[in-house]
Amino acid sequence: MAPGAFDPKGKLETAIAESVVNFPRPAEVDKFTYGTAGFRTKGDWLDHVMFGMGLLAGLRSRKLKGQTIGVMITASHNKAEDNGVKLVDPMGEMLEQDWESWATTIVNGQNPEETVKAYGEVIQKYNIDQDKPANVIYARDTRPSGARLVKALEAGLKATNVTYKDFGILTTPQLHYLVRATNTQNDKNPYGEVSEAGYYKKIGAAFRTAMKNVKATSPVTVDCANGVGAPKLKEMIKYLPTEEECGLKINVVNDRVEQAEVLNKDCGADYVKTQQKVPQGFDGKAYDRWCSFDGDADRIVYYFNEEGPVFRLLDGDRIATLAASFLGDLVAKCDFSENLKLGVVQTAYANGASSKYVTERLQLQSEFTPTGVKHLHHAAARYDIGVYFEANGHGTVLFSNKALNTIWSKEPESPAQLENLEVLRAATELINQTVGDAISDFLLVEAILAHKEYTVQEWITTYTDKPNKLAKQVVKRRDEYKTVPGTAEQKLESPKGLQEQIDTEVAKYREGRCFVRASGTEDAVRIYGEALSSYDVDHMVQTVADLINMRSGSSG
Numbered sequence: 401m402a403p404g405a406f407d408p409k410g411k412l413e414t415a416i417a418e419s420v421v422n423f424p425r426p427a428e429v430d431k432f433t434y435g436t437a438g439f440r441t442k443g444d445w446l447d448h449v450m451f452g453m454g455l456l457a458g459l460r461s462r463k464l465k466g467q468t469i470g471v472m473i474t475a476s477h478n479k480a481e482d483n484g485v486k487l488v489d490p491m492g493e494m495l496e497q498d499w500e501s502w503a504t505t506i507v508n509g510q511n512p513e514e515t516v517k518a519y520g521e522v523i524q525k526y527n528i529d530q531d532k533p534a535n536v537i538y539a540r541d542t543r544p545s546g547a548r549l550v551k552a553l554e555a556g557l558k559a560t561n562v563t564y565k566d567f568g569i570l571t572t573p574q575l576h577y578l579v580r581a582t583n584t585q586n587d588k589n590p591y592g593e594v595s596e597a598g599y600y601k602k603i604g605a606a607f608r609t610a611m612k613n614v615k616a617t618s619p620v621t622v623d624c625a626n627g628v629g630a631p632k633l634k635e636m637i638k639y640l641p642t643e644e645e646c647g648l649k650i651n652v653v654n655d656r657v658e659q660a661e662v663l664n665k666d667c668g669a670d671y672v673k674t675q676q677k678v679p680q681g682f683d684g685k686a687y688d689r690w691c692s693f694d695g696d697a698d699r700i701v702y703y704f705n706e707e708g709p710v711f712r713l714l715d716g717d718r719i720a721t722l723a724a725s726f727l728g729d730l731v732a733k734c735d736f737s738e739n740l741k742l743g744v745v746q747t748a749y750a751n752g753a754s755s756k757y758v759t760e761r762l763q764l765q766s767e768f769t770p771t772g773v774k775h776l777h778h779a780a781a782r783y784d785i786g787v788y789f790e791a792n793g794h795g796t797v798l799f800s801n802k803a804l805n806t807i808w809s810k811e812p813e814s815p816a817q818l819e820n821l822e823v824l825r826a827a828t829e830l831i832n833q834t835v836g837d838a839i840s841d842f843l844l845v846e847a848i849l850a851h852k853e854y855t856v857q858e859w860i861t862t863y864t865d866k867p868n869k870l871a872k873q874v875v876k877r878r879d880e881y882k883t884v885p886g887t888a889e890q891k892l893e894s895p896k897g898l899q900e901q902i903d904t905e906v907a908k909y910r911e912g913r914c915f916v917r918a919s920g921t922e923d924a925v926r927i928y929g930e931a932l933s934s935y936d937v938d939h940m941v942q943t944v945a946d947l948i949n950m951r952s953g954s955s956g
């Protein structure tokens with residue numbers, strides 16, 4: 401058929417209608433919405449969504465000349481019975497925003513005819529030729545519902561004649577890696593071998609180079625949230641230099657993947673960050689270095705206990721500043737003829753002290769985007785070296801082509817410069833540039849700590865966090881809470897008059913900052929505040945919560 405042509409009684413369309421009846425819509429869900437994290441809900445309700453994602457992944461691949469599209473089945477840090485799905489674009493980035501609404505449309509058909517109709521709308525809108533090749537790869541985390549959901553996905557792929565490959569159980573960033581590796585395998589600079597082992601080889605070799613002349617302080621303990629990060633980190637360790645070689649001993653805890661119900665339970669990066677406490681299974685002594693992955697291993701936070709014990713968190717802001725300081729130093733020492741622009745991208749939830757440290761101490765550019773990794777990723781891509789992290793521990797570093805060319809083509813002028821250059825080159829290979837990756841970020845942090853000869857105490861004293869609080873408030877209608885574009889979501893446009901009230905309140909506190917926005921993932925609005933004293937923060941955030949409560953009551 402011609403591009404854009406669609407026949408509701410055509411071969412593929414008939415196959416869709418016949419197959420989708422095996423994956424009916426669950427009565428429990430009114431409407432599915434593709435949000436920041438793709439689709440996410442109870443695993444039992446997602447078969448129909450998976451079928452639709454099979455259709456859409458195939459269409460997206462056909463639209464992009466047969467380039468391989470990824471499908472990741474995971475619900476990250478959510479509980480074990482939940483599941484979810486996200487599409488991955490050809491260079492390993494998140495699905496293009498325009499297509500998110502098509503994802504929503506294609507899974508919300510009330511009957512087979514409506515599903516076929518939605519499929520046809522995408523074909524017409526994007527002028528897609530159904531006879532063209534389509535390639536999709538997919539993987540899932542360790543959730544029990546994953547194996548069944550894969551069948552629904554495959555049914556959608558089969559109905560529309562898509563060539564596909566199942567990569568089994570992987571971390572989310574591994575799937576992103578594989579998508580990019582697949583699409584660049586015939587390029588001059590392939591991203592890496594197209595296999596899970598290829599991922600370990602690339603990162604393992606880079607870590608070995610980065611650690612060549614330094615020794616780590618051992619040990620470090622990794623809480624894997626009882627998720628997919630556990631078996632994958634254990635596999636990664638086989639490719640790393642041994643403790644004798646580099647000084648690093650890695651303990652893996654919370655690795656009970658066979659026990660589905662303990663996934664993310666009282667452990668993992670999200671628990672540690674939101675509860676501000678050590679995970680289940682913590683047995684560290686004062687100042688022992690620990691970190692936690694989330695359930696699909698795309699987030700990481702570090703922490704330790706001071707005597708007391710007093711819990712101290714080293715979150716995404718800390719990793720961003722550590723990485724920016726390290727990379728900035730290396731770039732300066734390599735003395736490139738080209739000027740490489742380094743920047744740090746954060747959201748408004750970043751602690752003010754970290755942003756100040758970036759601009760004043762590191763003398764680097766700092767920028768803020770709205771919440772959500774795709775915003776940070778796009779902004780970071782505009783720098784030669786763009787470091788981005790959400791405070792919750794999701795982030796990575798992006799190197800522009802110019803940066804890569806400069807770094808790899810430079811002729812060193814001294815043995816010391818060669819050493820720095822080698823470390824910087826290793827960093828470009830060690831860091832997963834497709835998406836935040838707990839395993840890759842973990843090894844980056846470990847390499848940096850070894851180079852800087854930092855203990856956790858030295859790391860945390862680089863700056864002092866401002867007292868802060870993140871609260872949430874359930875409201876009748878969170879969609880009433882809209883922010884002014886270009887303010888990184890820090891000013892409300894509506895409800896009318898609320899921002900003025902917040903401003904008046906915040907002005908009462910020394911170095912006060914407070915903003916309110918609707919959550920994209922939960923049915924609530926979030927309130928973030930910081931000020932010079934923690935007493936002030938508590939008071940300010942509580943008063944703002946009360947203001948919202950009063951509004952919410954009258955507007956409902």
Ligand SMILES: CC(=O)N[C@H]1[C@@H](OP(=O)(O)O)O[C@H](CO)[C@@H](O)[C@@H]1O
Nearest residue numbers: 436749772773790792919920921922
């Ligand atoms: C304050 C906060 O941590 N917000 C999280 C949360 O978004 P909300 O839109 O705030 O619900 O979930 C997002 C997806 O995981 C993550 O990107 C983001 O950082």
Ligand SMILES: [Mg+2]
Nearest residue numbers: 476694696698
């Ligand atoms: Mg995650």
